[in-house]
Amino acid sequence: MNTSDIFRIRDASDFNSFSLELFRYQYHSNKVYREFCNHLNKTDKNVKDLYGIPFLPIEFFKRKSVICEGFKAQLVFTSSGTTGNKTSRHLVADPGIYERSFLSTFMTFYGAASDYCILALLPSYLERKDSSLIYMMNTLIEKSHHPDSGFYLDNLGSLREKLRALDKKNIKTLLIGVSYALLDLIAETSFTLNNTIVMETGGMKGRRRELVREELHDKLQKGFGVTEIHSEYGMTELLSQAYSKGSGLFKTPSYMKILCRDPEDPFHYQPPGATGGINVIDFANIHSCSFIATQDLGRVYENGSFEVIGRFDHSDIRGCNLMVM
Numbered sequence: 001m002n003t004s005d006i007f008r009i010r011d012a013s014d015f016n017s018f019s020l021e022l023f024r025y026q027y028h029s030n031k032v033y034r035e036f037c038n039h040l041n042k043t044d045k046n047v048k049d050l051y052g053i054p055f056l057p058i059e060f061f062k063r064k065s066v067i068c069e070g071f072k073a074q075l076v077f078t079s080s081g082t083t084g085n086k087t088s089r090h091l092v093a094d095p096g097i098y099e100r101s102f103l104s105t106f107m108t109f110y111g112a113a114s115d116y117c118i119l120a121l122l123p124s125y126l127e128r129k130d131s132s133l134i135y136m137m138n139t140l141i142e143k144s145h146h147p148d149s150g151f152y153l154d155n156l157g158s159l160r161e162k163l164r165a166l167d168k169k170n171i172k173t174l175l176i177g178v179s180y181a182l183l184d185l186i187a188e189t190s191f192t193l194n195n196t197i198v199m200e201t202g203g204m205k206g207r208r209r210e211l212v213r214e215e216l217h218d219k220l221q222k223g224f225g226v227t228e229i230h231s232e233y234g235m236t237e238l239l240s241q242a243y244s245k246g247s248g249l250f251k252t253p254s255y256m257k258i259l260c261r262d263p264e265d266p267f268h269y270q271p272p273g274a275t276g277g278i279n280v281i282d283f284a285n286i287h288s289c290s291f292i293a294t295q296d297l298g299r300v301y302e303n304g305s306f307e308v309i310g311r312f313d314h315s316d317i318r319g320c321n322l323m324v325m
Contacts, residue, residue, distance in 0.1 A: 001025050003097055006283040007104060009254040019050045019281060022290050029068040032060060033289050051269060055261070055279045055293035061088040061237045068093070068287045077132040079236040080124065080203075088236045090132065093287035098239045101284040102136045103143075105253045109243045110174070110197075113143040117166055120151045121159065121177030121185065124203070132236055133201065137176065146171075156185055167193045175224075176232065178203045179216055186223025199230040213248045213308075233308065237292055239284035242306070249305045255283040260300040263312070266293065272302045275309065 009015050024044045026033050033056055042054045073091035118141050125131045141149045152159045166173045173196040217229040228246030242250040260276040262268040270276035278296040300306045
């Protein structure tokens with residue numbers, strides 16, 4: 001397949017056509033995905049539209065090597081995990097596609113990285129290797145070309161001073177961090193930031209009590225003195241991201257789409273605004289699997305925007321007993 005076609009999607013017709021082309025390619029070249037589809041009696045012969053394409057449960061990335069035949073992993077991204085839990089492994093055949101994806105998406109939603117000073121407060125990610133988020137942020141920081149851009153671990157005092165100094169100089173700044181670290185940053189002080197975007201990537205990682213989005217964003221808005229909290233939606237098993245500029249409503253780039261499945265019937269899709277399981281189509285996953293059934297619960301709206309409202313109660317996605325494959 002021509003990987004450049006990923007980034008040439010113009011409309012829904014293009015998206016649907018490329019989805020079917022990509023399904024046929026991955027059905028024939030990805031053994032894990034093909035066996036999963038065959039168990040469901042879904043093949044390249046009887047899948048006729050996007051809504052008939054099977055979505056691979058995200059759990060497969062914990063137990064199988066999800067990569068198309070003829071490719072070797074140039075990078076391996078791994079997820080964070082608690083003690084005793086297997087972590088996901090995303091075998092990335094072409095890091096260049098990942099870089100093009102996240103740079104293009106950032107440009108679409110925020111403009112050039114060089115327009116910002118980028119401060120990354122991601123301690124739980126820096127403490128481990130092979131994080132796709134760290135890879136992305138490292139590249140964005142490099143491309144910002146700002147002398148104050150960089151990662152912060154435990155030096156919160158220095159970061160507080162830096163934020164105030166940059167904001168006072170009217171320098172456009174992006175502060176991106178995991179939820180618990182952002183809360184730690186405002187625990188002893190508050191800000192009034194006029195030139196700073198505050199973006200959370202989710203995750204308390206067992207460090208703090210889990211908060212619903214509204215409560216988390218309210219605390220962060222008050223602590224940083226901003227009117228909106230931005231969010232990034234991504235995961236180890238994907239090579240594209242969605243962004244929210246406020247109110248928890250995410251939007252996707254043209255090569256990514258969110259569907260909302262019935263929690264009890266994975267081939268029935270919920271109407272706009274109804275709660276269900278989040279399925280992701282990510283064309284940048286061209287050499288692994290582009291059709292992923294996540295463990296997240298959410299709602300998709302008429303205009304394609306979506307929100308994440310939680311996770312399934314059980315560790316395994318309902319209706320999937322095919323992990324013995």
